[in-house]
Amino acid sequence: MGLVENGKLPKPLTALLNVSRKYSLWVYQWGLACCAIEMGAAFGSPRYDVMRLGVIPFPASPRQADLVVVSGTVTDKMAPAVKRLYEQMPDPKYVISMGSCANCGGPYWDSYSVTKGVDQIIPVDVYVPGCPPRPEALLEGIVLLQERIRSEDMGERRNGDPIVVS
Amino acid sequence: MTATTDARKLAYIAGQAADARVNVELETEGMTLNIGPQHPATHGTLRIIVRLDGERVIAAEPVMGYMHRGYEKLTEVRTYPQITTLVNRIDWLGSFANEVPFILAAERLMEVEAPPRAQWIRTALFELSRIANVVLFLGDMGVQLGAITPVFFAFRDREFVLNQIEAVTGGRFHPNFDRIGGLKDDLPKGWIDETRGVLDRIRTFCDEMEDLVAGNEIFQARTRGIGVIPADVGLSYGLSGANIRASGVDWDLRRDSEMGLVHRELDWKVWTHPDGDSFARYWVRLQEVREACTIVGQCLDGIPSGPVMAKVPRIIKVPAGEAYVETENPLGIMGYYIVSKGELVPYRVKIRSASFNNVSITPWLLKGVYVPDVISILASLYFILGDIDR
Numbered sequence: 001m002g003l004v005e006n007g008k009l010p011k012p013l014t015a016l017l018n019v020s021r022k023y024s025l026w027v028y029q030w031g032l033a034c035c036a037i038e039m040g041a042a043f044g045s046p047r048y049d050v051m052r053l054g055v056i057p058f059p060a061s062p063r064q065a066d067l068v069v070v071s072g073t074v075t076d077k078m079a080p081a082v083k084r085l086y087e088q089m090p091d092p093k094y095v096i097s098m099g100s101c102a103n104c105g106g107p108y109w110d111s112y113s114v115t116k117g118v119d120q121i122i123p124v125d126v127y128v129p130g131c132p133p134r135p136e137a138l139l140e141g142i143v144l145l146q147e148r149i150r151s152e153d154m155g156e157r158r159n160g161d162p163i164v165v166s
Numbered sequence: 167m168t169a170t171t172d173a174r175k176l177a178y179i180a181g182q183a184a185d186a187r188v189n190v191e192l193e194t195e196g197m198t199l200n201i202g203p204q205h206p207a208t209h210g211t212l213r214i215i216v217r218l219d220g221e222r223v224i225a226a227e228p229v230m231g232y233m234h235r236g237y238e239k240l241t242e243v244r245t246y247p248q249i250t251t252l253v254n255r256i257d258w259l260g261s262f263a264n265e266v267p268f269i270l271a272a273e274r275l276m277e278v279e280a281p282p283r284a285q286w287i288r289t290a291l292f293e294l295s296r297i298a299n300v301v302l303f304l305g306d307m308g309v310q311l312g313a314i315t316p317v318f319f320a321f322r323d324r325e326f327v328l329n330q331i332e333a334v335t336g337g338r339f340h341p342n343f344d345r346i347g348g349l350k351d352d353l354p355k356g357w358i359d360e361t362r363g364v365l366d367r368i369r370t371f372c373d374e375m376e377d378l379v380a381g382n383e384i385f386q387a388r389t390r391g392i393g394v395i396p397a398d399v400g401l402s403y404g405l406s407g408a409n410i411r412a413s414g415v416d417w418d419l420r421r422d423s424e425m426g427l428v429h430r431e432l433d434w435k436v437w438t439h440p441d442g443d444s445f446a447r448y449w450v451r452l453q454e455v456r457e458a459c460t461i462v463g464q465c466l467d468g469i470p471s472g473p474v475m476a477k478v479p480r481i482i483k484v485p486a487g488e489a490y491v492e493t494e495n496p497l498g499i500m501g502y503y504i505v506s507k508g509e510l511v512p513y514r515v516k517i518r519s520a521s522f523n524n525v526s527i528t529p530w531l532l533k534g535v536y537v538p539d540v541i542s543i544l545a546s547l548y549f550i551l552g553d554i555d556r
Contacts, residue, residue, distance in 0.1 A: 032211055033233060033552060034258035034339060035300070045321030078211060078232045081203055107252055110243065112237040132339055 014153070021066065021092070022149045023054030025142070028065035030074030030085060035099035039071045042135035055142060062086075067145070069138070070122075073101035073108060074115040083136040085120040094149075097124045097139050100131040107131065118147045126163045133165075141165045173403045179390040192394045198226070201540070203232045211551050212525070212547075216532065216540065223540060226532035228525055233555040238324040246272055246346060246482050249515070253502075254340040256519060257553040258554050260299035260496040262331065267480075268502045271428040271491040272346050275484045275506055283472045284348040289427045291334065291343070292493075293458040293484040298327045300455050303548050304375045307448055310545035311388050326364045333357055340554070346482055348475035350470055358444035358466045372456050380449060389444035393531055393543035396442060403530070404523035407498025411451040413442035426491065432464045444485060444546035452512035470528035483510060495555055497521050517556055521549035 027050075033041055042048045043057040051055060059065045061107045062085045074082055086095065096119050100106030105116035118124060125148075128141040202213035211232035217225040237256065241249050253268050254261040264287060273279065278290070305320025328338050333354055335341030343350050379385050380403040395405070397413040410417060420429040437453035439446035486508040492501030498520025505514040524547050531547075533541055 034255055037258060038339065041321055041325070044317055045325065046312055046318055047322065048327050073233065074233060075234060077234070078203065081232075107255065108235050108240065111240055113234050113236045136340065 004032065007092060008151045010106050017148060018152055020152050022146045024141055025055045025067045025094075025146070026059045026065045027055055027057045027142075028068045028085075028089070029057060029060050030070050030072065030082070032070070032078065033099075033101060035071035035102070038132045038135055039069055039138060042138045045135070048135040048139060050139065050142070053139065053142060053146070062088045063090065064120075065089055066092070067096065069098050069140075070102045070118045070124075071098035071132075073106070074118045074121070075113050076115055077113070079115050082118060083121050094125045095122055096126045096128060096138070098128045098138055098141070099133055100129060103127050103129060113156050116127045126165065128165045137165055169404075192335065195266060199537070200416050204404060212490050212544075212549070212554065214528065214532075214540070218537065220491075220511060221534050221536050224537055225538065226529050226540070228528050230522075230525070230555055234549040235552075235556065237517060237556045238515055241512055243511060245510045246484060246512070247301070247348050249512070250344055251340070251342050251471055252510045253517075254342055255552060256340065256517065257299070257495065257497055257500070257521070258339065258556060259294035259302055259550060261337075261340045262295040262335070262343065263299075263493070263495045264500065265342070266292055266337075266427070267491045267493040267495075267500055268504075270345055270493070271427075271489045271502045271504045272482075274489045274491060275504060276346060276478075276482075277485075278347045278476050278478060280348045281476055282470045283311050283352075284474045285426070285428050285477075286465055286469045287334075287349055287353060287474065287515050288460050289429060289432075290361075290469070291331065291341070293461045293465070294327055294331055296458045296496040297455055297462070298324055298331065298456075300451050301368065302370065302371075303451060304448070304455065305463060306381070306546050307542075308379045310541050311383070311385060313379065313385070319371060319374060319378075326367055330357065330361050330364050331356070336438070345475065345478075346425050347478035348473070351476050353469075358469075361462065361466060363461055368455065368459055372452055375452060380445070380452060386445060388538075388542050389448065389546065390441075392539050393444045393546060394442045395527065398426070399530065400442070400527070401525040405498070405527060406523065407494065408450045409447055409524050411436065411438045411496065412446035414438050414440045419492065419499060423492075425493050428465070429461065432461055432468075434460050434464075447546040450522070468548055481510070483508060484512070485487065492518065495520060497548065497550060498524060500553075516555075519550075519553045519556060521553035522556075525549050525554055 002009050043050045097103050102118045105114055108114040112144055126141045128137050130137055197218045198520040199216045199218055203211045213229040215227045216223045249263045253264045256264045301324050302320050305317035308316030320498050323454055327368035332338045356477050395413050397415050400410045400413045416438050434457050439450050484506040486506055489504045500520055501518035503516040504512050509514045
């Protein structure tokens with residue numbers, strides 16, 4: 001994917017690639033704590049049904065995933081595993097930080113064993129606030145990320161500000 | 167090269183091969199398999215290091231602490247009303263049930279008692295959170311064994327229970343509704359009738375699960391006789407809840423002790439199963455959801471009128487002393503030991519959570535089982551990582 005990352009492709013081809021990427025996001029569910037259940041509800045329950053958005057939540061390993069949802073408290077003991085997971089994913093890759101714990105530490109802001117925000121370890125594209133966020137909030141985050149992917153220039157991908165769902 | 171040397175070489179090779187075959191049969195090279203820290207079967211981040219001989223587990227060691235968030239230390243710098251916000255998140259599937267023993271312990275120290283209406287509503291919400299918790303287990307156990315459909319059913323029907331909890335408390339997941347001396351609010355209008363409809367739905371769900379999962383031949387083959395816990399071993403490891411009742415121990419704190427809720431005034435039954443295997447644990451939980459529906463139904467019929475909040479000072483200072491209260495939570499016995507020095511914050515809170523003890527049996531239980539059975543045993547033990555590591 002060197003060509004795509006360097007932004008050397010002609011525009012129509014980039015647009016085509018972006019639309020295809022937008023509607024075939026493979027999500028790896030990195031469920032850690034309470035938010036994992038709400039993520040499960042968003043991805044696995046008939047009421048929210050994420051697949052209608054073109055998101056496939058069943059990759060068997062991070063090596064097949066485009067997007068990872070870090071949902072829940074990242075502890076200092078877990079942090080190396082999160083980092084390793086991110087490094088195993090192929091480019092282009094996206095990260096959604098779900099819930100207050102993954103955003104900034106949340107209710108455990110003064111705990112001795114909690115990493116205050118997963119963005120200390122890996123770059124985050126979308127922050128979904130809430131404790132835990134409702135499944136709708138996660139879906140909103142995914143939709144906003146898809147919007148960004150659609151109009152994305154791969155060369156400038158890493159310079160944009162993260163999305164904050166509000 | 168002559169024919170004789172050729173023959174001799176072949177004989178030599180054949181001899182070596184025969185030796186090798188004998189060696190393979192006699193001993194296999196051990197292998198260490200690392201399950202987790204992120205694995206669907208572990209409901210989060212439990213890591214289990216299993217030492218394998220062929221396909222048989224010879225040693226299993228659970229590695230905990232991936233979800234350790236330091237609750238017991240954090241409670242020392244939070245006021246009592248703030249602590250309910252924290253302890254909600256211990257067992258995140260049945261959040262309301264986590265608050266209850268803490269509040270009861272604080273109430274015992276302050277010598278206040280919640281009004282009867284608050285106690286009845288507490289009991290109803292306590293059992294609703296049990297339903298919300300165990301319903302997901304009933305579906306999830308199918309997923310662990312390769313049946314995806316049950317979990318969709320579980321999520322579908324769990325949403326209705328969460329709706330009812332949200333209608334009362336305002337929180338889908340973490341209600342933070344229990345107060346020292348009562349409840350934050352009264353029930354909303356029309357809630358009781360709606361909840362009756364939801365209970366019918368859950369009963370139908372239980373029937374579905376009994377046919378679809380528990381009655382399934384493959385499911386039974388994978389769970390019957392697998393992971394048998396004898397009653398005395400289970401008790402010596404401190405198992406509680408449905409895990410020990412599935413081993414035939416008739417022990418339920420809701421019936422056997424004065425918890426502070428109104429369970430003893432209601433008519434319900436404690437289910438046990440003599441087998442102690444994975445299937446028994448599934449079956450007992452299935453019956454417990456049905457019993458919980460019965461309990462909630464009776465609560466709805468019997469809620470007395472009156473206030474929901476006792477007279478409690480605005481700024482809560484708990485008098486010096488210590489109290490220990492344990493209740494029968496969805497996962498087992500959960501207890502809080504509070505030591506107070508008469509200040510705004512507790513001096514020390516020790517949390518006894520069910521899953522920690524339930525998981526402590528895994529090294530004993532997993533010894534000698536096959537690798538696929540590790541998953542089904544872990545799923546049937548039913549632990550929640552926040553409840554283990556706290």
